[in-house]
Amino acid sequence: MYRETPQPIHLKDYRPPEFLIDRVELRFELDPECTHVESRLDLRRNPAAPPGGGDLWLDGEELRLTHLAIDGRVLASTEYRVDPRGLTLYQVPDRFTLETQVEIEPSLNTALKGLYQSGDLLCTQCEAENFRRITYFLDRPDVLARYTTTLIADQARFPVLLSNGNPIARAELTDGRHSVTWEDPFPKPSYLFALVAGDLSLIEDRFVTASGREVRLQLFVEPHNRDKGEHALNALKKAMRWDEERFGREYDLDFYMIVAVSHFNMGAMENKGLNIFNDKFVLARPDTATDADFDGIESIIAHEYFHNWTGNRITCRDWFQLSLKEGLTVYRDQEFSSDVGSRAVKRIRDVRALRTHQFAEDAGPLAHPVRPESYIEIDNFYTATVYDKGAELVRMQSALLGPTTFRHATDLYFARHDGQAVTIEDFVRCMEDASGRDLSQFRRWYEQAGTPELFIRGHYDAATWTYTLNVRQETPPTPNQPIKRPLHIPLAIGLLGPDGRESPVWLAGEPEPPAPGTRLLELTEPEQQFVFTGLSERPVPSILRGFSAPVRVHDDLSDADRLFLMAHDRDGFCRWDAAQTLHERLILALVADETHPIPEDYLAAFRHALGDTTADRALLAEMLTLPSETYLGDRMAVIDVEGLHRAHRHLMCELGCRLRTELLAIYDSHAETGPYVFAPEAVGRRALKNLALSYLVYAGDESGLACCRAQFETAHNMTDVMAALGLLVDQGGDEAEAALQSFYRRWTGExxxxxxxxxxxxxxxxxxxxxxxxxLIHHPDYSPHNPNRVRALVGTFAKTNQVCFHAVDGSGYRFLVDQVLELDPINPVLAAQLLKPFERWRRFDAGRQALMRTELERILGREGLSSDVFEVASKALA
Structure with missing residues (x-):
């Protein structure tokens, strides 16, 4: 068994640091096998800290200490103690300079935390608590300091040397090495430190800020990727201009640098002035990247740039406040993507991800509030709850305040807290101070886990021309939170008349009706009633417009009402949601009864949508895409793996057969006629075309199969190639094998x-x-040391291939746990990420539950298990 049970860290135990660090001087002699790190720290006792002893504790892991001095005096061995977790200095002065020298081995750092080797590069990843793997330090986000960093390395092997801030000195040394010194003028926590060394090609551009200052934009890639950086740089410039116009935020350094590396545990890291990216989210060319890749790059480039203010200039007091920077920045990148693309489609995609991943997280054993009360490994709390639900909390505050007041509130936040490490309460207080509103009840969203459920019933009274909505809110119990209090929920609604036009949402008692459109209601009680007047006929309510709150809605709308909304609602989200609910109900009915008929009005609505030549192509594609088997499983009391898969494929086949003429017309009329363009209209046309193709191929239509083969062979963009390849692989047989071999030969160098x-x-x-x-685990191109490759193969199988992963003999579970246990000593963060599918184990039948429990227990029986994997497995079983 795990010999030493990891102990949780609790929010209630937070204490200010006993010491502060004003200046940091670092000197690296870089070498993959042995890097020497010299550190000089100016420390002083923190006047805000409670009285304590004279000792100082510094975090440090996997460091070999070679020198230790205070104010120039080398310390005797009796004046300090080194252990595997850090360094204790006994009876230190109130103010002093600490000098340390350590040695580290980047080439052996397979965990990709701290300073490590990625291919021929050296790079860092210090968030959340990994700077302690570089030198001894107060490695916590509420210790902000100014850094000066000197990098020394072999000039031929590492011609490019980068760190945070601006370069202030360069030198060529006599032994074939060179040095570059960087100075960051802004205080930052240690998790934002970064360095990169290697042979990199530079792609450069310029950006002139709103105040007229020129910023050099530098994208560093490996030389063979030089032709794949244009999209990332264009996305960066769009994000910089948007942040000036939307939030009044201007960039503050002379350089903004991005480096693409091939080995990275996350998507990207916002280190001050030197963003390090997983190359998946930088590199793109039409023939190598799909529309989804281009979109992801644009979004993540923006996200990391926006962190310059929401995360860097203002950072977190402690890691429990992680959503303060991540939720807020996700909201900002979502708004950016909505403004530069289709707002409705962006909202739909974000809601789909939230419902699939975060709602499942809220309903599982690892449910936690947006601000958790405790954790064992903070790496395990970079979750959909912290990021995506956290963004929804910011969005709700924006809706409650309105756009003008919300902008005043964010301006106040930036002005009041620039250069500080703050809390979620500080952010919400700015919302209150700018608006004059009391958001004390709203704060419960940050403290309370679980997805609220709204039970909504409507009644029309023809005699009084009134329509009444009764709304009840309820949040199911979650681990350690059996009792839930009512939340402050913004509920946006519209009312549609029989002709499909918007009616005024006129509350009884108001002197005059508002203009037709959306009305924001505010739920604060366990149950409330809203009476609308001036309605000569029963309206169809458009509920939760724009997905105004992260809740599940249970309403009494009929299928006819949803078909009406699907055809007429002006709110893109509600149109999509009506369609998704119809798809969902039909698939679940087919699970229960394979002979359940496909309603003619459902087919008619599908046919009408395909024939709508004026509609947004991307929105149509989203509306007509069936919900995933994973999402549908979460809508069942007990997940029927085989039944869902069978019903899903049956409906795909039926739609392909019955709508063959319309689908072929869509495919033919949406064919590519020119060079690839990444623009909303073109992306939507490709999405709708490939959706039509998928229905035809699932139906076994010979014309569709012929189109699929031709598209794979002749398409000039990766979006169309991958759509066709996926359909061929799903069909199986010799054609699939030939296509896979052809694809591999074509792209073996990418x-x-x-x-x-x-x-x-x-x-x-x-x-x-x-x-x-x-x-494929034994394929020469597979490596457990490359997170992208592991996620592509093992992660895709476990998260996406529901039938095979959840095989009744437990073989899929055994395979995943074998991989987790093999990866844990190499990269515990990645190993813990792979365990996510086991969080839902109680949702399955008794046989599968027993098999998954056995595998989770097998994990916990492994001696020397990492705390990352221990936390996920033990909480899943709790």
């Missing part, structure tokens, strides 16, 4: 494209899927 090759073989429910994945 690692990110080969990730797609691995992924497409793992995601489809073919009888040989698990054996194929097991064989």
């Amino acid at each position: 690692p990110l494209v080969i990730d797609k090759w691995f992924s497409v073989q793992a995601k489809f429910a073919r009888p040989d899927a698990l054996e194929r994945v097991k064989a």
Whole structure:
């Protein structure tokens, strides 16, 4: 068993640091096998800290200490103590300079935390608590200091040396090495420190800020990727201009640098002035990247840039406040993507992700509030709850305040807290101070786990021309929170008349009706009633417009009402949601009864949507895409794996057969006629075309299959190639094997494209899927040391291939746990990420529950298990 049970860290135990660090001087002699790090820290006792002893504790892990001095005096061994977690200095002065020298081994750092080797590069990842793997330090976000960093390395091997801030000195040394010194003028916590060293190509541009200052934009990539950086730089410039116009935030350094690396545990890191990115979210060319890749790059480039203010200039007091920077910045990047693309489509995609991942998290054993009360490993709390639900909390505050007041509130937040490490309460207090509103009840959203459920019933009274909505809110119990208090919930609604036009949402008692459109109601009680007047006929309510709150809605609308909303609602989210609910109800009915008929009015609505030549193509594609099997499973009391898969495919086939003429017309009329363009209209046309193709192929339509083969062979963009390849692989047989071989030969020199090759073989429910994945583990191009490759193969299989992963004999579970246990000593963060599918184990039948429990217990029986994996597995079983 795990010999030493990791102990949780609690929010209630927070104490200010006993010491502060004013200045940090770092000197690196970089070498993959042995890097020497010299550190000089100016420390002083924190006047805000409670009285304590004279000792100082510094975090430090996997460091070899070679020198230790205070104010120039080398310390005797009796004046300090080193242990595997850090360094204790006995009876230190109130103010002093500490000098340390340590040695570290980047080439052996497979966990990719601290300073590590990625291919031929050296780079860092210090968030959340990894700076302690570089030198001894007060490695916590509420210790902000100014850094000066000197990097020294072999000039031929590492011609590019980068760190935070601006370069202030360069030198060529006599032994073939060179040095560059960087100075960051802004105080920052240690998690924002970064360095990169390697042979990199520079792609450069300029940006002139609103105040007229020129900023050098520098994108560093490996030389063979030089032709894949244009989209990322264009996205950066759009994000910089948008942040000036929307939030009044201007960039503050002379340089903004991005480096793409191939080994990275996350998506990207917002280190001050030197963002380090997983190359998946930087590199793109039409023939190597899909529309989804281009979109992801634009969004994540913006996200990391927006962190310059929401995360860097203003940071978190402690890691329990993680959503203060991540939730707020996700909201900002979502708004950016909505403004530069289709707002309705962006909102739909965000809600789909939230419902699929965060709602499941809220309903599982690892449910936690947006601000958790405790954690064992903070790396495990970079979750959908902290990020995506956290963004929804910011969005709700924006809705409650209105756009003008919300902008005043964020201006106040930036002005009041610039250069500080603050809390979620500080942010909400700015919302209150700018608006004069009391948001004390709203704060419960940050403290309370679980997805609220709204039970809504409507009644029309023809005699009084009134329509009454009764709304009850209820949040199910979650681990450690059995009792829930009512929340402050913004509920946006519209009322549609029989002709499809908007009616005024006129509350009884108001002197005159408002203009027709959306009305924001505020729920604060367990149950409330809203009476609308002036309605000569029964309206159809458009509920939760724009997904105004992260809740589940249970209403009494009929299928006819939803078909009406699908056809007439001006709110893109509600149109999509009506369609999704119809899809969901039909699939679940087919699970219960395979002979359940496909309603003619449902087919008619589908046919009408396909024939609507004026509609947004991307919105139509979203409306007509069936919900995933994963999402549908969460809508069942007990997940029926095989039944869902069978019903899902049956409906795809039926739609392909019955709507063949319309689908072929869509495919033919939306064919590519020119060079690839990443723009909303073009992306929507490709999405609708490939959706039509998928219905035809699932139906076994010969014309559709012929189109699929031709598209794979002749398409000039990766979006169309991958759509066709996925459909061929799903069909199986010799054609699938030939296509896979052809694709591999074509792209063998492009690692990110080969990730797609691995992924497409793992995601489809073919009888040989698990054996194929097991064989690919031994493929020469597979490496457990590359997180992208592991996620593409093992992660895709476990998260996407529901039928094969959840095989009744437990083989999928055993395979995943074998991989987790193999990865844990190499990269515990990645190993813990792979365990996510086990969070839902109680949702399945008794046989599968027993198999998953056995595998989770097998994990906990492994001696020397990392705390990352221990926390996920133990909480899943709790």
